[in-house]
Amino acid sequence: MSQSTQSSNLAGAASGRPRSPGSAESGASRGKPGGRDLVRALPWIAPALVLIIGVVLFPAGVMFYNSTRKISLSGLDKGSVGFDNFVTVFTFSEFWPIFGRTIIWVVSVVAFTVIISLGLAQILNKAFPGRQVVRMAVIIPWAASVVMTTMVFYYGLEPYFGIINKFLVDVGLVSTPEGFGWTRNPETAFIWSIVIAIFVSLPFTTYTILAGLATVPADALEAAKMDGAGPVRTYWTIVLPQLRGALSVAVLINIINVFNSLPILKVMTGSIPGYGADTIMTMIFKYIELQKKVDVASALSVVAFLIVIVIVAAYVKIVKPMKEV
Numbered sequence: 004m005s006q007s008t009q010s011s012n013l014a015g016a017a018s019g020r021p022r023s024p025g026s027a028e029s030g031a032s033r034g035k036p037g038g039r040d041l042v043r044a045l046p047w048i049a050p051a052l053v054l055i056i057g058v059v060l061f062p063a064g065v066m067f068y069n070s071t072r073k074i075s076l077s078g079l080d081k082g083s084v085g086f087d088n089f090v091t092v093f094t095f096s097e098f099w100p101i102f103g104r105t106i107i108w109v110v111s112v113v114a115f116t117v118i119i120s121l122g123l124a125q126i127l128n129k130a131f132p133g134r135q136v137v138r139m140a141v142i143i144p145w146a147a148s149v150v151m152t153t154m155v156f157y158y159g160l161e162p163y164f165g166i167i168n169k170f171l172v173d174v175g176l177v178s179t180p181e182g183f184g185w186t187r188n189p190e191t192a193f194i195w196s197i198v199i200a201i202f203v204s205l206p207f208t209t210y211t212i213l214a215g216l217a218t219v220p221a222d223a224l225e226a227a228k229m230d231g232a233g234p235v236r237t238y239w240t241i242v243l244p245q246l247r248g249a250l251s252v253a254v255l256i257n258i259i260n261v262f263n264s265l266p267i268l269k270v271m272t273g274s275i276p277g278y279g280a281d282t283i284m285t286m287i288f289k290y291i292e293l294q295k296k297v298d299v300a301s302a303l304s305v306v307a308f309l310i311v312i313v314i315v316a317a318y319v320k321i322v323k324p325m326k327e328v
Contacts, residue, residue: 063308069301076295088302097278097286104193105262105282111197112261116204117254121246123205124212125238145206153270156199160185186271189279196271196280200261208253215249216242251322255315262311283307 070088073081092098127138144152159167162184171177185191219242227237265284272280281289283303290300 066301066304069298070305072298074298088299091299092303092306101278101281101283101286108197108282109258109261112200112204113254113257115201116208116257120205120208120212123209124216127213128216141209142206144203149203149266150270152203153199153267156195157186157270160195189275192272192275193280196267199267200264204257208257211249211253212246215246219245255318258314259311
């Protein structure tokens, strides 16, 4: 018997759990899965791999291929143009303002959604009469069509017959109903688009945080109360750290959804001439619909895809959503 084996047996005897001579080696081998383990796991991960390849990787490959081609209005491939389509994207005079507006769009919507959802989740987590009805009502913006919800806001903001516009006149924020066209000005239409995006993002984020609140240990809250901690201190030192997992997932999903969002901005700003209210997603749509440049739209789509990948990778690296509290 070797010296290492004897040491292993002595350590097992000292802990009251005798170990077999090969236990250390077998444990080390179990810690490093090999090709055989991968083959065994393949039937379980194959459906996910097929889905990822078919829904993400293959379309991304086709998109990149189209971005290097010259495609006619009828869809005819006229050959390779290298990276000329990317040069067209980056030399477009409105690209950087559109890029900055996209960042403002994502950061504003996600930040306000999370802040408001934290408050809503705290309210809905309390016991009060009619709580179930209120919880069901919160789901409505999530269950309804985004286009339908946006159209309600759009016509509600109409200068002459919009109910939202009339309310703003009644409370004195607008002088006359026809005095301001909210949906006819790029800046105000873009701001209202942010409001709508926050409104439709609240249900998912609120319910994700509610699920996180359900995991907060009651004994920890009781101990904080017995130690004399007030509600604010208890929330910041106990509740909020426990919500780290739920918040990180909610923020990540919201970043992806908001960045790729098209319907709200298309309805609210689609009829406004120029590019004063565009984000990268609406610009891709305009390249296809108005300018008939599928190849340039593909190049901009590749740029958008890479931006999302970089943002998600940086977020996961910094925040570490799966890290234990």
